[in-house]
Amino acid sequence: MNIEGKNQVIEAIKNGATINKIIVDQNYASRKDDVINLARKNKLKVEFLPKKLMDSKSVTSHHQGYIAETVEFEYSSVSDILAHSQKTGVPAFVVLLDGIEDPHNLGAIIRTCECAGVVGIVIPKMRACGVNETVVRTSAGAISNMKIARVTNLKEAIDELKDNGLWIYACELGGENIYSQNLTGPIGIVIGSEGNGIKQSLRAYCDGIVTLPLKGSVNSLNASVSAGICIYEILRQREK
Numbered sequence: 001m002n003i004e005g006k007n008q009v010i011e012a013i014k015n016g017a018t019i020n021k022i023i024v025d026q027n028y029a030s031r032k033d034d035v036i037n038l039a040r041k042n043k044l045k046v047e048f049l050p051k052k053l054m055d056s057k058s059v060t061s062h063h064q065g066y067i068a069e070t071v072e073f074e075y076s077s078v079s080d081i082l083a084h085s086q087k088t089g090v091p092a093f094v095v096l097l098d099g100i101e102d103p104h105n106l107g108a109i110i111r112t113c114e115c116a117g118v119v120g121i122v123i124p125k126m127r128a129c130g131v132n133e134t135v136v137r138t139s140a141g142a143i144s145n146m147k148i149a150r151v152t153n154l155k156e157a158i159d160e161l162k163d164n165g166l167w168i169y170a171c172e173l174g175g176e177n178i179y180s181q182n183l184t185g186p187i188g189i190v191i192g193s194e195g196n197g198i199k200q201s202l203r204a205y206c207d208g209i210v211t212l213p214l215k216g217s218v219n220s221l222n223a224s225v226s227a228g229i230c231i232y233e234i235l236r237q238r239e240k
Contacts, residue, residue: 107138
């Protein structure tokens with residue numbers, strides 16, 4: 001898998017990603033360069049190529065002159081996320097995604113989660129986007145700092161989270177106004193897919209439903225926008 005873009009490659013190196021080599025535009029070879037210096041400091045192989053050849057290797061077409069060739073993304077488990085949460089000393093905060101298919105949405109949600117201090121993300125293996133080059137690019141490097149569990153069954157993941165003291169809320173229409181709900185304790189928030197929202201069977205499995213107030217004529221928000229609003233409302237309440 002490629003990690004493409006200057007900031008993305010820097011974050012991957014800093015966070016110890018398994019990198020086979022760093023490919024850099026040959027025009028950058030003669031100048032002081034943060035990526036080249038960091039790569040050499042970490043004893044990583046650096047290869048200089050013409051821009052046209054780099055373009056042919058690029059998956060996202062936005063490499064900015066830097067590509068890190070890495071192994072496939074290493075997913076965590078729900079247990080890994082919970083263990084990491086215990087080390088932080090703050091109430092667990094987990095985001096579960098029910099069928100997000102657009103890699104740009106997934107990347108944007110990962111970026112928001114990392115910025116807001118979410119301890120981990122849970123995604124399903126089936127009928128949902130996994131981590132790919134576009135997700136890595138859209139996350140702007142945040143994915144290097146985020147634990148992501150890819151599970152066969154979201155209900156089983158919710159069971160494990162509940163058994164460890166988390167309250168699970170679905171962000172969906174028809175629930176309690178999110179601004180009047182107490183969301184300060186250990187919590188998991190479920191965000192639904194772009195087209196169908198959260199499956200009814202999964203929604204009924206949650207401890208409650210929180211709803212974003214909508215004042216216009218459109219009755220829904222983009223999945224990554226909804227996630228961002230929910231995540232930062234939870235952060236706001238936790239930091240009071």
